[in-house]
Amino acid sequence: MKPVRMNHPVPTADSWKGAIKMEKRWWQEEIVYQIYPKSFYDSNNDGIGDLKGITQKLPYLQELGVTMLWICPFYRSPMNDNGYDISDYQSIAPEFGSMEDLDELIAQARQRGIRIVIDLVINHTSDEHEWFQKALADPDSPYRDYYIFRPGKTPPNNWRSCFGGSCWEPVPGREEYYFHVFAKKQPDLNWENPALRQKLYEMVNWWLDKGIAGFRLDAITYIKKDLTWHDGEPDGADGLSICSCGALNQPGIDTFLHELRENTFDRHQCFTVAEAPGVPYDHLDAFIGPDGHFSMIFDFSYADLDIGSGGEWFRPVPWTIPKLNRQIMTCQMAVQKCGWAANFLENHDQPRSTTKYLKDAQHNPDAVKTLAAMYFFLRGTPFIYQGQELGMVNCERQGIGEFDDLSTIDQYNRSIQEGFSEAEALEMANRRSRDNARTPFPWNGEQYGGFSQAKPWLGMAEEYPAVNVQAQQHDPNSVWHFFKKMIAFRQSGPHRNCLIYGNIEPLYAGETVIAYRRLNEEDRLYCWFNLGSEPVSEPLPQAEMEPVWHTQNAVRMENGMLILAPYQSVILRER
Numbered sequence: 001m002k003p004v005r006m007n008h009p010v011p012t013a014d015s016w017k018g019a020i021k022m023e024k025r026w027w028q029e030e031i032v033y034q035i036y037p038k039s040f041y042d043s044n045n046d047g048i049g050d051l052k053g054i055t056q057k058l059p060y061l062q063e064l065g066v067t068m069l070w071i072c073p074f075y076r077s078p079m080n081d082n083g084y085d086i087s088d089y090q091s092i093a094p095e096f097g098s099m100e101d102l103d104e105l106i107a108q109a110r111q112r113g114i115r116i117v118i119d120l121v122i123n124h125t126s127d128e129h130e131w132f133q134k135a136l137a138d139p140d141s142p143y144r145d146y147y148i149f150r151p152g153k154t155p156p157n158n159w160r161s162c163f164g165g166s167c168w169e170p171v172p173g174r175e176e177y178y179f180h181v182f183a184k185k186q187p188d189l190n191w192e193n194p195a196l197r198q199k200l201y202e203m204v205n206w207w208l209d210k211g212i213a214g215f216r217l218d219a220i221t222y223i224k225k226d227l228t229w230h231d232g233e234p235d236g237a238d239g240l241s242i243c244s245c246g247a248l249n250q251p252g253i254d255t256f257l258h259e260l261r262e263n264t265f266d267r268h269q270c271f272t273v274a275e276a277p278g279v280p281y282d283h284l285d286a287f288i289g290p291d292g293h294f295s296m297i298f299d300f301s302y303a304d305l306d307i308g309s310g311g312e313w314f315r316p317v318p319w320t321i322p323k324l325n326r327q328i329m330t331c332q333m334a335v336q337k338c339g340w341a342a343n344f345l346e347n348h349d350q351p352r353s354t355t356k357y358l359k360d361a362q363h364n365p366d367a368v369k370t371l372a373a374m375y376f377f378l379r380g381t382p383f384i385y386q387g388q389e390l391g392m393v394n395c396e397r398q399g400i401g402e403f404d405d406l407s408t409i410d411q412y413n414r415s416i417q418e419g420f421s422e423a424e425a426l427e428m429a430n431r432r433s434r435d436n437a438r439t440p441f442p443w444n445g446e447q448y449g450g451f452s453q454a455k456p457w458l459g460m461a462e463e464y465p466a467v468n469v470q471a472q473q474h475d476p477n478s479v480w481h482f483f484k485k486m487i488a489f490r491q492s493g494p495h496r497n498c499l500i501y502g503n504i505e506p507l508y509a510g511e512t513v514i515a516y517r518r519l520n521e522e523d524r525l526y527c528w529f530n531l532g533s534e535p536v537s538e539p540l541p542q543a544e545m546e547p548v549w550h551t552q553n554a555v556r557m558e559n560g561m562l563i564l565a566p567y568q569s570v571i572l573r574e575r
Contacts, residue, residue, distance in 0.1 A: 019336045019503045020290075027214075027271040027295055028340060029500055030115070031487055032383045033066040036348050037074050037096055038082060039440045040386055042452035049440070049451070051097040055105045060469070062112045064389060064480075065487035068271075069109065070117045070216050072348055074102070078128050080185040081163075081406060082438070084119075084218060085126035089203045106211050115213035117271060122200050123219045124186040132187055136171065146196045147187050148179035148225070158231045159247065160240035162311070164410035167243050181222050181247055183406060191223045191256050204264040214271030217294070221276045224253035237417050249278035254286055257293040271295050273342050281334035288339030296342040296381065299335070302327035303350055313432040314415040314425070321531050324357070325514045329506040332379055332516075336504060341380025345371070346388045351436040355394040361533065362393045366567035369482045369551050373569040374514050374529040376486055379504040384483070386441055390472055391479040394436040395461040400426060404458050408433040442468035482551075495548060495573070498523035510536050513564065517541075524574040530564040537561045544575040 022028075041053030051074060061069065073083030074096040083093065092099050106116050125132060134143040150156045153175050155168035161180055168177035169184040179188050190196055204215075225247045232241025265272055276297040279287055287293050305327050308315030335341040345353035353371065354362040361367035368391040376382050397403060400412050408429050415425035430436075440456040442449030442464035448456055449464040461467075472478035490499050502520040509515035512532025518525040525548065530536055540560050547555040549571035556563035564570060 020338055022290075022340065024501065025295070025340075027068075028381060029491070030068040030271075030381055031066050031491065032068045032070055032117070032381060033061060033064070034070045034072070034347055034383060034385045036072050036386060036438055038072075038457060039438050039451070041441065041443065042454070042456070045453040046095070047452050047454040047456050048095045050095065051092070051101040051105050055101070055108055058105075058108055058112055058114065061114065064484055065491060066114060066384070067491075068115045068117060068213065070273075070383070071119070073119045073121060075121075078126055078185070080126070081183055082404075084121055085124075085128075085183065085186045086121055087126040087128040088130070090206060103210070110211070115271075116211075117214045117216055117273075118207065118212055119218055120204065120207075120215035121218040122189065122204075123222045124180065124182060124188045127185045127187055139174075142195065145193045146190055146199075148190050149176055150179070150229070151176045157229045157246075158234065158240050159243040159245065160236070160238065161243060163407050164414055165238075166240065167247075179225075181219070181243055188225075189223070192227075197256070197259065201260065201263040204260075205267065208264065208268040208270055212270075214265075214273075214295070217272060217274040217276075220257070220274045221249040221253065221278050222247050223256055224250040226250050236414070237419075238414075244278060249276075249283075254293070257287075261293050265294075273297065281330075284334060285338040288335070290339075292339060296340045298342050298344065298347075299331045301331055303345070306356065307432065312414070313411045313428050314418055314420060316428070321512050321514065325506075325509065328375075328378070328514065329516065332504050333506070336379060341378065342383060343375050343378045343380040344383040344385070345375050346385035346437060347383070348385070348437050349434050350385075351432055351434075352392055352394050353388065354391055355431075355436070358531070361567065364567060365391065365477070365479055365482075366552060367531070368479050370529050370531060370567045370569040372479075372483065373486060373549075373551065374531070376490065377499055377518065377527055377571070378516070379502065379518070382490070385437060387437070387439075389480050389483040390442070390467055390469065392439075392442075392461060392467060393463060394430065395439050395459070396430055397426075397433075397435070397459070400429065402459060403429060403433060403435050405434045405438070408435060444468050444470040489549060495523055495525060498525055507541070509538060512536060513538060526572045526574075527569070528562060528564060528571075529569045530567060533566045535566060536564050538564060540572075542574050545572040546575055547571070548573045 035054060038049050040049040041057050042049050043052040043056055074092055075086045076088040076091045076093050077083045077085050092102060109116055131143045131146045134141050135147055155166050155177055159167040161167045161182060163183045167179055169180060170177055180186050181188055232245035234241055272294040274294045274297040276287060277300055287297050302324055305319045306317055307313055308317055354368055357371055358367045403409060412425045412429050415428055439458055439461045440451040444450035445465040445468055449460055449468055472480035498518050498520045502518040505517045507515035507517055513528055513530050513536060515528045528538055540562055551569045552565055555570050
């Protein structure tokens with residue numbers, strides 16, 4: 001989905017002093033690896049990744065140091081939105097395998113110390129779901145109230161869906177509409193209906209009883225709507241208003257989320273991470289505090305610092321490293337006061353972080369490593385998206401017909417509607433498309449990157465003959481080996497307690513440097529990350545300091561200054 005950016009104040013220098021003293025929870029120590037199953041590994045050579053493919057690659061994930069897998073939807077689905085349009089919550093899409101395949105994956109992962117987390121998509125279903133089909137077939141059916149229908153000859157309001165066009169789709173043969181925040185084939189569920197909510201809770205508990213460790217909750221802050229259905233202020237050439245005006249984090253949502261947690265998550269003491277755009281920092285306590293709805297939520301403020309409000313790619317926003325620093329540290333300070341962070345640079349909805357944040361340096365291994373270390377040592381649980389550990393970059397496609405993602409196609413068409421040329425629209429699609437992250441995973445330099453022996457469902461990234469697992473595992477200086485060492489340093493190094501549980505405090509830094517301090521009762525770690533192409537000097541806060549982690553060959557400290565090489569990261573410790 002396309003999250004909504006929020007504006008937040010700058011953290012003060014002593015913001016860390018208000019950090020919550022959290023009870024230690026098992027999920028704080030996890031290393032989460034996100035898998036897009038359609039693109040990870042194809043075990044039966046039909047061009048589509050599958051569950052058996054994930055099982056076969058568990059040794060790879062264990063060697064890397066992964067302790068938890070977040071697997072994107074594998075439910076039965078027409079795949080209009082690549083599985084986020086679910087037609088049956090309790091069955092497996094045939095292209096991904098069978099329920100027996102999933103049971104085997106869970107069992108084998110458990111043997112390797114790896115927990116399984118799955119996507120929970122409960123804002124909407126597919127229009128092919130049995131509930132919706134029954135609602136369409138019989139206006140008097142109890143399933144009718146599982147969804148949002150409104151009578152009329154015209155749409156009830158001017159809200160624009162996140163995937164373009166009106167949120168209201170006419171019902172064939174009747175003067176009425178149904179509501180959808182996302183695609184028209186993804187009708188929204190009516191959370192005002194207690195019978196619907198109980199059905200969802202039963203399904204959630206069924207999955208937890210099967211042995212999964214928890215959920216990533218998709219688009220969860222859209223479940224509550226403004227029932228006045230007021231028009232919003234038009235914000236585009238189409239005369240519509242982005243639906244977040246009345247369908248994002250609305251008053252009353254806490255009641256639904258508390259009930260969900262009480263009836264499901266609390267019973268199993270499971271892990272939850274929510275895709276929760278629209279949550280202001282002064283409301284974080286309700287979401288991730290000691291009695292919050294979830295274990296953690298994703299914050300998109302720095303992931304989307306390059307695009308305008310509403311997630312519109314064709315309204316790019318200029319940004320600088322100081323702005324990135326400000327967004328990251330603002331998020332860290334706010335979360336630290338009440339709960340725990342989910343730290344990420346990439347996921348299935350984002351372009352590759354190497355291209356987005358490093359630009360011309362995206363192919364520079366030193367730059368890729370420093371970018372990775374910068375986010376990995378923040379306070380919170382780190383999330384790695386498949387291919388990130390290889391430093392994969394965006395994929396350049398030659399025409400809109402080469403894209404699969406319906407959101408990309410919508411953004412392309414809206415760009416043209418807003419006055420951009422086809423060439424400009426294509427450039428923006430290549431820069432920001434979700435398909436950048438969804439290209440098949442390159443295991444080796446052979447045809448189709450060892451992902452499959454058949455032509456993959458989506459075109460491979462051009463770099464795979466050189467950037468692949470096999471090549472990087474044979475190169476001790478590769479990005480892959482760096483990730484492996486970095487994970488081990490956090491998980492089992494001499495400073496693990498500080499790097500996992502320690503507080504965080506922003507440090508003053510120059511124009512190309514992000515810097516912060518991690519601290520607990522026994523450790524004071526000072527972390528600098530130079531994301532620029534020139535050497536820089538940073539003042540040392542203490543006279544006696546020693547290096548505990550660094551990239552490149554050496555750490556230079558001269559006359560009370562730390563000299564950072566281009567794209568170098570350094571962690572120092574007070575002696």
